[in-house]
Amino acid sequence: xxxxxxxxxxxxxxxxxxxxxxxxxxxxxxxxxxxxxxxxxxxxxxxxxxxxxxxxxxxxxxxxxxxxxxxxxxxxxxxxxxxxxxxxxxxxxxxxxxxxxxxxxxxxxxxxxxxxxx
Numbered sequence: 001x002x003x004x005x006x007x008x009x010x011x012x013x014x015x016x017x018x019x020x021x022x023x024x025x026x027x028x029x030x031x032x033x034x035x036x037x038x039x040x041x042x043x044x045x046x047x048x049x050x051x052x053x054x055x056x057x058x059x060x061x062x063x064x065x066x067x068x069x070x071x072x073x074x075x076x077x078x079x080x081x082x083x084x085x086x087x088x089x090x091x092x093x094x095x096x097x098x099x100x101x102x103x104x105x106x107x108x109x110x111x112x113x114x115x116x117x118x
Contacts, residue, residue: 028041028094033073034063047090048093059076059096066102075103
């Protein structure tokens with residue numbers, strides 16, 4: 001009886017100690033836009049598509065009152081998991097796990113380029 005329990009115990013310990021793939025949560029900030037069932041997060045250094053789920057719809061409800069029009073991008077601070085996209089579209093997607101805050105985007109000053117001919 002003891003001889004049968006020992007291999008079973010080792011098997012159980014080995015199965016319990018196998019490493020599971022970790023999903024790293026990243027802190028992201030950038031401009032967010034959701035339009036026509038497509039969502040984009042522009043962080044300034046990278047552009048991510050966003051997984052459309054309940055958290056994304058929650059973020060969209062927070063962003064909607066701040067947007068000036070449907071194409072206005074809004075500054076967001078959130079936590080999410082970056083995953084590779086196997087379908088068409090952006091090469092990487094972000095799955096939103098937590099929404100930190102939402103604020104209006106910074107106003108950009110108009111930069112006028114003057115062309116002179118002499």
